[in-house]
Amino acid sequence: MSRKLLILDLNGTLLLRSKHNRSGGGPGRRLRTVYSRPFLPSFRKYIFHPLTMAWLDTMVWSSAQPHSVKDMVDHCFDSEQQKFLAIWARDTFGLSAAQYNKKIQTTKDLVKPWAAFPAHSARTTLLLDDSARKAHRHPYNHVCVRDYVEELWDHDRMVMVVQNAKTKATKLGENEASEPATLASPKKASKPKSKSKADAKKAADAPPPPPAWVLSSERHDETLLAVIGILDALKPQPDVNDWIRRGGLQPSPPSESESTSASELASQMAGLSVSASGTPDSHQAQVLWFDSETIMGHWVARGLRALEALQIEVDAGVSSSRS
Secondary structure (H helix, E strand, O other), rough: OOEEEEEOOOOOOOOOEEEEOOOOOOOOOOOOOOEEEOOOOHHHHHOHHHHOOOOOEEEEEOOEEEEEEEHHHHHHHHHHHHHHHOOOOOOOOOOOHHOOOOOOOOOOOOOOHHHHHHOOOOOOOOEEEEOOOOOOOOHHEEEEOOOHHHHHHHHHHHHHHHHHHHHHHHHOOOOOOOOOOOOOOOHHHOOOOOOOOHHHHHHHHHOOOOOOOHHOOOOOHHHHHHHHHHHHOOOOOOHHHHHHHHHOOOOOOHHHHHHHOHHHHHHHHHHOOOOOOOOEEEOOOOOOOHHHHHHHHHHHHHHHHHHHHHOOOOOOOOOOOOO
């Protein structure tokens, strides 16, 4: 069994950062609160478990600036960050001074980590990132995940509120005496207002909204549990690139509502949507593996079995507070 390399993105993949806030931090200082994606505690214990580290190297590669990467890694991994093979930030992308301080589209060319760590290659590497555009040079070494945005965080926070209310009611013996707490139905989209060109571009670049089954679920976002399941499946595979290319992310045929052409499916399984012109388009309204409730459920179940085998507690790690 060959060693594998897991390359982790941060913002949008493992966590959500709040919007910029200059107040209270002195001139020019930007304070951004970090909200961890659900089940990050279990995911962290899984990748750093001795039996996992026996076959898996893990590193961080983020396009954020070094001080921001440090804040995010400190929040998510604390002292365990020393177990990473490397922690790379924006200063590793080879950007010019002008590009470095400007919000531009960056590309994660896996040739760079392969040069730094010659034991790894396309056969052993998995990039976990919410952006297909950043991974477009190596689509079959990429597992795309749903961008963890504020809408999902609000949902996870409300799930925790509901769970806490149900637990309290159970302890008080009020299950039947009081109306059970439930999640509100997803809000219907309001009639669109006229938009400026800037607003239209921003909307076009925004990720598609989660499917209804995600926001109506009374469970937390289970993406990281599913990723554990995918890693467990990849462990014995001799070639990561080939496994993804052959559709390894889709363990069963899609339903009629999820069916696509063979070429579209191949791109989806690589986490990469392709436009009619053949150029990468990560925001095209196509069904990716995480949009299928059946496929997501398969990988979550496998992830739970992998955690159980290592005697790791399933811990969502979600707080109902925004602080």
